[in-house]
Amino acid sequence: MLYKKVGKIKEEISAIGLGCWNFGGQWDTSNDENAVKIVHAAIDNGINLFDVAPVYGFGKAERVLGKALKDGKRSKVLIATKCGLVWNEKHETKNDLSKKNILREIDESLERLQTDYVDIYQLHWPDHNTPIEETVSALEEIKKAGKIRYIGLSNFSQKDVETFMTMIEINAQQALYNMLERNTSSYHNIPLEYKTEDEVLPTVRKYQQAFFPYSPLFQGLLTGKFKPNGNFSEKDIRNENPKLRGELFKKYYEGVVALEKFADKIGKPLNEIALNWLRQKDEVTSIIAGASSVAQLEKNVHSTTWDLSQEELSEIETIIEPYRYM
16 A cells, blocks of 8 residues: 655555445445445555545444444544534435534544544535634534544635634645546535635645545546446435436546546556546545445555556546546
8 A cells, every 4th residue: 555644644644545435325335244344454455544424324334434443443544534414304414514513423423433533523515604713613622622633624615724724723625536527516416616626736735734535436437337327226326416317427428438448558447547547646645435345445455556657647638638627
C-alpha cells in the first residue's frame, strides 16, 4: 500500500480508503457477513481509512463497521464518519447542523461504531438554516471532550470552508470527484455548491488539508462492468442517481466506452485506471473506494502497484475533456 501525508493530519493515510456506504443494505451487493470480511481484508492490505456515515442504511453501516473493527482492529485504523444528515420514521432526510443535533449524533455514532472516539468527524452537507458559529461551538465541545480528533467538511462551498477556518481548524475535505465528474453541478439530484477541480483542489493544496474524493468509480460505472441498461435492481439506491439512467446515462456511457478502448490498448483494467488517475494527483490523499467483495477490494489495492505515464494521462485527458463541466 502507498501512503500519503498532509500537513493538517499527523498520520500517514493509505492512498486507497474503504467507503462503507454499501454496508448499509441499500445496494444489491450489501451483505453483512461479506462486509466484515472486506473490512478485515482491507486492514490486511494496508488500508487504514474507513469512511462511513450514520445515514448509510440509517445506522446500519456504522454498526457493521463497528462490529468488524472489534478485537484490537480499531487501533489500526482511522474512522471517518459524518453528521448533519438526519432522517425520520419514513426515512426522509434533512440537513441539521444544530448544536443539539451534533451532540446527539456523535454519541449515537460512537455507540454504533463501538468506540470512544472518531478520528475524522465530517459535516456531511451544508445546513444554511443553522449559523456556522453554532455548528463550530458543537464541534469545539466534542473535540475538547475527546470524542473527535480531526474535523472535515463534505460537500461545502469553498467560501463556507474559509468561514469555518476563521473559527476552527479544518483538517480535511471530501467532495465528489472522478474522471467523468470533475466539476459537476449535482449529485443524486442534489445541487453542489462547489466545483471540485476548479475550487476544492486549490484550497486543500493551499491549506495542506487532506482530500478524500468520493464516488471515484462513479458508483460502478467506471469499473467497465456496466451495460447500456439493466445494471441493478429496482431496490438499489443507485436508481436515485439520474446520471445512471436515461439520456444522461447514455452520454456518460459513451465516455466509458472510449475509456474502455484506452484500457484495452494499454492492457490495464478500467477501475484501476480510474483510481490511478485520482491517486496521481498531489491533492488527493485517500480515495474513498467502495468494494462489494474481497476480490474487488484487492483489485482496488492493486492499482497502487503501477502508475499511468504522462503520455497515458494526456490521452485520458483528451477522452474526458468533454466531461470537465458536465
